[in-house]
Amino acid sequence: MMESCNKCNRNPSVYFREYSGEILCKRCFLNSIERKVQRTINKFSMIKFGDHVAVATSGGKDSLVLLSILKSTIDASKGITVSAITIDEGISGYRDESLRIVSAFCSDLGVPLTVLSYEELFGTHMDEAMKLRPSEKLTSCSICGTFRRRAIDLAAEQIGSNVIATAHNLDDEVQTFMINLFSGDVNRIGWNQSSSIYKAGDMKKIKPLSETYEREIVFYALQKGIPFQSEQCPYTNESIREEIRQFLNDLEKAHPGIKYNTYKSTIDISAFIRKRGDLSIIRRACEKCGRDSTEQICSVCKIQEKFKPVG
DSSP states (O other), rough: OOOTTTTTTTSBBBEEEETTTEEEEHHHHHHHHHHHHHHHHHHOOOOOTTTTTEEEESSSHHHHHHHHHHHHHHHHGGTTTEEEEEEEEOTTTHHHHHHHHHHHHHHHHTTOOOEHHHHHHHOOOHHHHHHSSOOSSHHHHHHHHHHHHHHHHHHHHHHOEEEEEOOOOOHHHHHHHHHHHTOOOOOHHHHHOOOTEEEEEEEEEEEEESOOOOHHHHHHHHHHHOOOSSOTTTGGGGGGGHHHHHHHHHHHHHTTTTTHHHHHHHHHHHHHHHHHHHOOOOOEOOOOOOOEESSSOOOOHHOOOSSSSSO
């Protein structure tokens, strides 16, 4: 006999939340995820009256779930606008599928979609960049991450948004902390783990899924019938992130709740670093493109320089 949900005590259960001991039916599980995202938004005052929120939507489960929740829970009568922005990196086969998924999903939701590509913004696409890079020391994720952040900013500016929402989940946040820890970049821990919200000039950037487990986002998408691209990026094997992800998944399986405990520790450690150290950033205009930068030449222009032939 199927066990009943211990939240509503009525419906049959579909999900066991190991770290809390909850046994949930479909309705209660979906409600719990939506409430958690809303609590995260409220806790950090991520969205306010009159905001235009641009959701960075890749076609993966995280970004489509975030877009769906924001669209269904944000009250349009409060003057809040939700739009989607998608970046086409130019990865043959892989990105083509996700662009079709995003386009159809946004159409169903009635959310306007803006698509920009690396090629139109930076003069090259990822498949070409992988051939042009001087060596494997310049990893695919370094190139793509740098270009993607700039492309998302440009897309948000193009549609007049003042808030960018990215779908980084709790697993992503813990993985990033570990990467920075292993690379010895203490200051970056202080910069990155900033309570799921930070300002970049006039643009506010938020992470409403930062307190939600990745596997629960997957299950939410499946229960809601949200189509998403499950295939991983073909260049992801160059990143240490995948090894850290597997390590943390193994730990969570043996010790339910350890990811959330680690996440809470990353927040505390980040706050301590920001309090003790001088993490002030001197901002200036990049000498090449004029965009905001912490150095004379921004990271995007530095990477583009590496693609130019010598002589």
